Amino acid sequence: MQSTCGSAKAQTGGGHGQGGLIAVYDDGGPLHNLRRNARRVRAGHVLVQDGDEFDKVIVVIEGWLATSKSFEDGEQQIIDFILPGDILDPATADGLTVGVTLEAVTDALVSIIPASVWQTMLKTSPTLEDMVGHLWAATQARTSERLLRLGKGTAPMRIAFAILELSLRLRALGHDTDTAFHLPLTQKALGDYTGLSSVHVCRTMRRLVRHGVIETSDHIDIRIVDLQTLSEIAGIDVKRLQQEITPTAA
Amino acid sequence: MQSTCGSAKAQTGGGHGQGGLIAVYDDGGPLHNLRRNARRVRAGHVLVQDGDEFDKVIVVIEGWLATSKSFEDGEQQIIDFILPGDILDPATADGLTVGVTLEAVTDALVSIIPASVWQTMLKTSPTLEDMVGHLWAATQARTSERLLRLGKGTAPMRIAFAILELSLRLRALGHDTDTAFHLPLTQKALGDYTGLSSVHVCRTMRRLVRHGVIETSDHIDIRIVDLQTLSEIAGIDVKRLQQEITPTAA
DNA sequence: CGATGAGTTGACGTTTGTCAAGGCCGGTGG
DNA sequence: CCACCGGCCTTGACAAACGTCAACTCATCG
Numbered sequence: 030m031q032s033t034c035g036s037a038k039a040q041t042g043g044g045h046g047q048g049g050l051i052a053v054y055d056d057g058g059p060l061h062n063l064r065r066n067a068r069r070v071r072a073g074h075v076l077v078q079d080g081d082e083f084d085k086v087i088v089v090i091e092g093w094l095a096t097s098k099s100f101e102d103g104e105q106q107i108i109d110f111i112l113p114g115d116i117l118d119p120a121t122a123d124g125l126t127v128g129v130t131l132e133a134v135t136d137a138l139v140s141i142i143p144a145s146v147w148q149t150m151l152k153t154s155p156t157l158e159d160m161v162g163h164l165w166a167a168t169q170a171r172t173s174e175r176l177l178r179l180g181k182g183t184a185p186m187r188i189a190f191a192i193l194e195l196s197l198r199l200r201a202l203g204h205d206t207d208t209a210f211h212l213p214l215t216q217k218a219l220g221d222y223t224g225l226s227s228v229h230v231c232r233t234m235r236r237l238v239r240h241g242v243i244e245t246s247d248h249i250d251i252r253i254v255d256l257q258t259l260s261e262i263a264g265i266d267v268k269r270l271q272q273e274i275t276p277t278a279a
Numbered sequence: 280m281q282s283t284c285g286s287a288k289a290q291t292g293g294g295h296g297q298g299g300l301i302a303v304y305d306d307g308g309p310l311h312n313l314r315r316n317a318r319r320v321r322a323g324h325v326l327v328q329d330g331d332e333f334d335k336v337i338v339v340i341e342g343w344l345a346t347s348k349s350f351e352d353g354e355q356q357i358i359d360f361i362l363p364g365d366i367l368d369p370a371t372a373d374g375l376t377v378g379v380t381l382e383a384v385t386d387a388l389v390s391i392i393p394a395s396v397w398q399t400m401l402k403t404s405p406t407l408e409d410m411v412g413h414l415w416a417a418t419q420a421r422t423s424e425r426l427l428r429l430g431k432g433t434a435p436m437r438i439a440f441a442i443l444e445l446s447l448r449l450r451a452l453g454h455d456t457d458t459a460f461h462l463p464l465t466q467k468a469l470g471d472y473t474g475l476s477s478v479h480v481c482r483t484m485r486r487l488v489r490h491g492v493i494e495t496s497d498h499i500d501i502r503i504v505d506l507q508t509l510s511e512i513a514g515i516d517v518k519r520l521q522q523e524i525t526p527t528a529a
Numbered sequence: 530c531g532a533t534g535a536g537t538t539g540a541c542g543t544t545t546g547t548c549a550a551g552g553c554c555g556g557t558g559g
Numbered sequence: 560c561c562a563c564c565g566g567c568c569t570t571g572a573c574a575a576a577c578g579t580c581a582a583c584t585c586a587t588c589g
Contacts, residue, residue: 080519098427100514106430108423121523122417128523129423165415167372172422173358173379177348179429180356180474184545215567224430226546231569248568264350269330273371273378465535476578481537498536
């Protein structure tokens with residue numbers, strides 16, 4: 030699937046002024062000239078492989094990226110989705126190599142900034158430093174919630190949480206409506222994100238549909254029908270999650 | 280268990296000059312006067328609860344802390360262990376509340392720094408900024424490896440990895456020998472860290488012992504007998520893991 | 530010496546993964 | 560236009576991994 034249509038829906042939308050950090054790109058903020066140096070990548074393209082030498086920082090302008098790690102046998106875990114407005118420094122502690130594979134989930138527009146340049150930008154722009162701090166806190170909070178659910182949560186809980194998390198992140202970008210949105214993901218990808226097999230993702234989502242919690246069309250366009258129940262299954266209060274993971278523009 | 284003896288073993292050891300960031304505390308670095316303002320906490324003490332308002336940064340000088348999250352039913356996941364030399368900013372994206380519970384695993388010595396003071400320290404000390412960057416990269420790398428194993432790894436793999444990860448972190452602090460070390464953890468806590476029940480942690484560790492991969496005494500003093508096999512079970516090359524997660528002093 | 534808490538082990542149930550088969554849909558080439 | 564193909568979703572049957580419950584041991588501590 031991954032139709033260009035869906036991607037476009039998820040990618041564009043600057044100018045909503047809805048509060049997403051992406052707005053900074055177009056408002057004369059420290060990243061305002063990012064689009065000029067940006068590079069277009071197509072869905073499926075691998076930007077960096079786990080273990081590669083690489084000392085650059087990635088800023089996503091349009092589209093979805095994903096970081097992942099995998100075992101030799103091919104089992105793969107998606108570490109995080111990197112959405113428009115997100116900034117990724119994939120370096121490990123050695124400062125030379127990266128610890129994740131970075132791949133474009135949809136067609137995307139990214140800016141690739143050498144580490145030295147990035148350092149300079151940071152030290153000359155307190156605004157940018159604040160942005161990075163907020164993004165980092167948001168990432169930490171999201172990762173903690175996800176670790177909890179990967180370690181101790183059931184399949185319905187993991188799926189429900191992923192839906193809520195992604196819907197909140199998309200909404201913060203000013204896309205989609207409150208309850209309906211498009212995920213440019215296969216069920217396999219959703220399983221790689223939640224630590225489940227694609228078969229079990231399917232079963233679990235069908236059950237959520239049968240119970241009237243969500244509705245789906247085209248298999249992966251999701252509409253939240255019963256937000257209250259969904260957040261109970263996910264084990265989180267939606268407002269609280271929003272505070273935790275939505276970077277309030279500084 | 281958690282004997283004071285064991286705690287002491289894990290806590291002290293400054294002055295080895297082995298390269299751990301903890302050395303900076305005693306070498307006139309930007310944190311050299313940290314001990315003066317430090318606060319002593321006892322094992323089991325909860326410093327902050329998930330959801331609390333709190334805008335301070337924690338620097339660990341001696342002892343182990345742990346960040347965790349839990350569900351209403353009491354199921355708990357340890358997000359990370361915070362060891363001497365580590366710096367923790369538990370804030371979420373809203374900048375006001377924290378997203379994890381922070382608890383002392385052993386008796387510990389910590390410095391609690393108001394966010395505003397911390398910001399000033401950062402902006403006036405490039406050295407400190409570099410340290411934080413390296414620590415952050417190390418944390419990211421460790422978390423990614425752990426997400427992979429929580430999502431797609433078997434119980435033996437999670438346990439083997441936890442043993443390797445913690446042994447490397449301890450070794451970087453200059454404690455313990457290459458292969459033998461003490462973990463101030465119950466099997467329940469190891470389970471909360473690896474996403475397993477305490478019963479299954481026990482079974483899995485006994486199997487590792489029977490197969491001659493590790494040896495244990497006092498149930499939780501661990502000696503690695505067959506490092507090669509252990510790292511194969513964990514699904515990682517030890518040298519690579521060390522590069523990823525050991526912050527090379529800047 | 531009883532009480533408590535942690536580790537150990539076995540029996541059993543539940544959740545989830547694996548395998549296999551079928552349906553749907555879009556693309557491709559005759 | 561149509562036949563074919565490959566991906567993806569869906570569903571059922573079965574197997575494996577892991578959690579739960581319960582009983583026992585052992586060490587520690589009052």
